[in-house]
Amino acid sequence: MEIIPTQRQVETAKEIDALLEEHKAWIDRLNKSLICGTSSAADMLEEDAHLRCPLGHWLEVRAGKLFSNDGQHQELRSRHKHIHDLARTMVTAANSGAMIEERTYEDFLVAASEFEKLIGTAYDSIIAAINATDPLTGAQNRSHMRALLEDRIAKTGSGLPSWILMIDLDHFKSINDRYGHEVGDRVLKGFSSVVRDHIRSSDLFFRYGGEEFLLCISDVGEDRIANVAERLRSAVSRESYEAPDGTRFSTTASFGITRLSADHDVTSVINAADTAMYAAKRAGRNQVIFSPVGASEDLQKASIGAH
16 A cells, blocks of 8 residues: 655655755855855854754754654754764864864764764654644644553652543533534633643643543652642633634643553553543533552542542
């Protein structure tokens, strides 16, 4: 069966290609200035030249969410900065009339070649990561969820615990029925934006299905995760949306939380969080309820939120 790339994949591939071509053109301009003695761009001498470069800006500001492997992203950023640091050293020497050291130029050629190979290797994983992201909400979809959660489970016991939060928007079907799916989509995007404002880059955020989402928050204790969940619940309830007739409305969400444990597999912990979330629904919605799986006695008794 022929695999047809998505529009987002095509657009991102074109953007990366354009950035790489521009970076190659920058290397050509650098070589010309060094060999022919033509004036080089002033920004080559800046300490943050790697950030002024369009490719570097993309790596620093926009590319992070496209990498499923954070180490790969960090290595690309580091190697790109090294290229510009070497370029600055050579341009500074040339501008002062000094001879450019042969070793420095060789290091530059090797660094540029290795960077090109590394970003070529990362290219396929970047495109795959795009396909793993829900285009409406920006949350990850479920394609890589199990592997990522299994990795978090494998790391349990080495520090503070990790937690699964199952979150479901309350009465979402009635929003779609009353206001239409376009408004419903705005609510999903607004909710996702609120979530991202309250989590760290190291936290995992998935669209589990429909109006149900899954969060994995690591390296926090019981008190902290309870506080995070409550702040998030409150922030979701404060967000308002405009209906077609101009009136504004808000929505709430129900939360179920369980602790990741090496004694339980991914399916078990998700089911435990899901069960706790439905308990929050039955208790009146707009609440946070902890699963007894891995939680202390105090948390098992806790129900946070509106009553």
